[in-house]
Amino acid sequence: MGILTERDIYTKDVLNWKGVHLFHYQGSACSQKVRIFLNMKGINWQSHPINLARRENTSEWYMGINPRGLVPALVHDGLVIIESNDILSYIEERLPGPKLMPTDRESELMEWLRIEDELHYDLRNLTMRFIAPSQVFKRNKSKLEHYRRTGSGTVNGVADQAKAVELKFWESFLRNDGITNEQIRNSVGRFRESLDRLDSVLADQDFILGDSITAADIAWFIYVYRIQLAGYPVSKLHTQVGRWRDLLLKTDGIQQEPKMPIANLVIMAAWKLKNRLMRSSLCDIAHLPVTEVITT
Numbered sequence: 001m002g003i004l005t006e007r008d009i010y011t012k013d014v015l016n017w018k019g020v021h022l023f024h025y026q027g028s029a030c031s032q033k034v035r036i037f038l039n040m041k042g043i044n045w046q047s048h049p050i051n052l053a054r055r056e057n058t059s060e061w062y063m064g065i066n067p068r069g070l071v072p073a074l075v076h077d078g079l080v081i082i083e084s085n086d087i088l089s090y091i092e093e094r095l096p097g098p099k100l101m102p103t104d105r106e107s108e109l110m111e112w113l114r115i116e117d118e119l120h121y122d123l124r125n126l127t128m129r130f131i132a133p134s135q136v137f138k139r140n141k142s143k144l145e146h147y148r149r150t151g152s153g154t155v156n157g158v159a160d161q162a163k164a165v166e167l168k169f170w171e172s173f174l175r176n177d178g179i180t181n182e183q184i185r186n187s188v189g190r191f192r193e194s195l196d197r198l199d200s201v202l203a204d205q206d207f208i209l210g211d212s213i214t215a216a217d218i219a220w221f222i223y224v225y226r227i228q229l230a231g232y233p234v235s236k237l238h239t240q241v242g243r244w245r246d247l248l249l250k251t252d253g254i255q256q257e258p259k260m261p262i263a264n265l266v267i268m269a270a271w272k273l274k275n276r277l278m279r280s281s282l283c284d285i286a287h288l289p290v291t292e293v294i295t296t
């Protein structure tokens with residue numbers, strides 16, 4: 001589980017914090033997942049917004065809490081937990097509220113969460129190509145150098161491989177001036193394969209593990225919502241997934257969370273119009289046969 005050791009943490013103040021604190025960003029998919037989880041459990045938590053657009057996630061202070069410089073991060077009674085799926089497991093085990101990770105279906109649940117986590121960079125690719133122009137996301141060399149140097153660089157006391165992967169992602173982004181068409185096609189292909197699998201599971205039941213909502217639904221809902229915003233025609237390609245998404249959208253505790261900030265929606269609408277006119281929408285690039293009307 002992603003509980004950090006004291007050696008990993010440079011911002012020592014948080015070690016004295018009591019209660020539940022979440023570092024998060026409104027438009028971050030992983031933050032949305034954790035917020036929904038906390039909402040559905042009825043847990044009171046203190047909000048610490050980290051503005052990714054202003055790069056607050058790479059400040060010395062925040063990198064002293066999460067050495068990866070990513071949101072979300074949870075602080076509970078002085079313990080720091082990173083990685084959204086580990087945060088869900090921690091909350092499920094240690095905090096009160098209705099159970100959302102059934103132990104009798106643990107291996108299935110963990111398998112869905114593992115696939116979701118593996119697709120995280122694919123989700124990023126689609127977000128950073130179709131939700132806003134690449135300029136919005138780009139970090140120049142000196143920003144990357146600052147990121148490399150900041151924070152402990154360790155997780156559980158050992159050099160953090162995940163930070164190296166982050167750096168590699170951003171170096172590729174800089175080199176290619178954004179996300180390439182080939183990356184998009186690969187990411188769409190991987191999503192399509194997983195959503196086909198999800199579609200067949202949902203043909204016989206309302207939710208991923210059966211009749212009630214679990215962490216698997218929350219995690220996958222956020223991804224499905226996001227790729228649809230990016231222009232992936234969810235309902236056209238995966239009818240059952242579309243039906244399930246609509247059901248979850250009507251559920252208390254979920255509705256508000258995936259919404260993008262208004263300013264981001266305006267940028268996204270203009271960017272999508274341009275992409276559509278230039279024939280470089282997600283469907284054009286990934287050669288998908290259909291387009292979908294996007295709901296926000």
Ligand SMILES: N[C@@H](CCC(=O)N[C@@H](CS)C(=O)NCC(=O)O)C(=O)O
Nearest residue numbers: 028029030052070071072083084085
């Ligand atoms: N595997 C991590 C991924 C976290 C992640 O990549 N978070 C994104 C937002 S969804 C982030 O903080 N990005 C930092 C950036 O854009 O600089 C998790 O599940 O928590």
